[in-house]
Amino acid sequence: MNKIIYIGMDVHSSNFTLCSFEPGYGMSEDKIFGQVQFKDDLIKNTAKYICNLKSQRKDIDIVCGYEAGCLGYVPYRELTRSGINCKIIAPSTMAVQKGGKKLKK
Numbered sequence: 001m002n003k004i005i006y007i008g009m010d011v012h013s014s015n016f017t018l019c020s021f022e023p024g025y026g027m028s029e030d031k032i033f034g035q036v037q038f039k040d041d042l043i044k045n046t047a048k049y050i051c052n053l054k055s056q057r058k059d060i061d062i063v064c065g066y067e068a069g070c071l072g073y074v075p076y077r078e079l080t081r082s083g084i085n086c087k088i089i090a091p092s093t094m095a096v097q098k099g100g101k102k103l104k105k
Contacts, residue, residue: 005057007050007064011071016042018049018064043075047082065089 003022010017020034034053038045054062065087066075079086 002059002061005053005060005062007062009046009064009066009075011042011066011069011075013070015039016046016075018046020053043078046075047079047084050079050084051082061085063087067091067094 006021006023008019008021015037017037018035019032022031022033024030036049038049050062050064054060063085064079066089068088068090073088076086076088
């Protein structure tokens with residue numbers, strides 16, 4: 001069974017920021033092992049980064065996701081077309097800290 005790497009994406013019209021996370025599931029420490037930001041060719045560079053990560057480690061499956069917002073389904077459609085498992089996350093399902101700040105973990 002492959003390990004799952006989760007990639008959270010903060011998507012905006014001018015840049016995408018990605019954070020790669022591998023949960024330890026209590027058997028080892030959780031690992032945040034990659035943060036990257038793209039400012040041009042956003043979807044193309046995101047797909048390239050994810051495919052490159054997948055090619056480096058054959059024992060993983062990758063799931064990426066971003067909060068629904070102004071970009072709509074465009075990143076989802078383009079990434080799934082590239083064979084990437086992408087999810088759109090409803091803002092209402094995200095955990096919130098006291099004071100109203102969202103926890104984007």
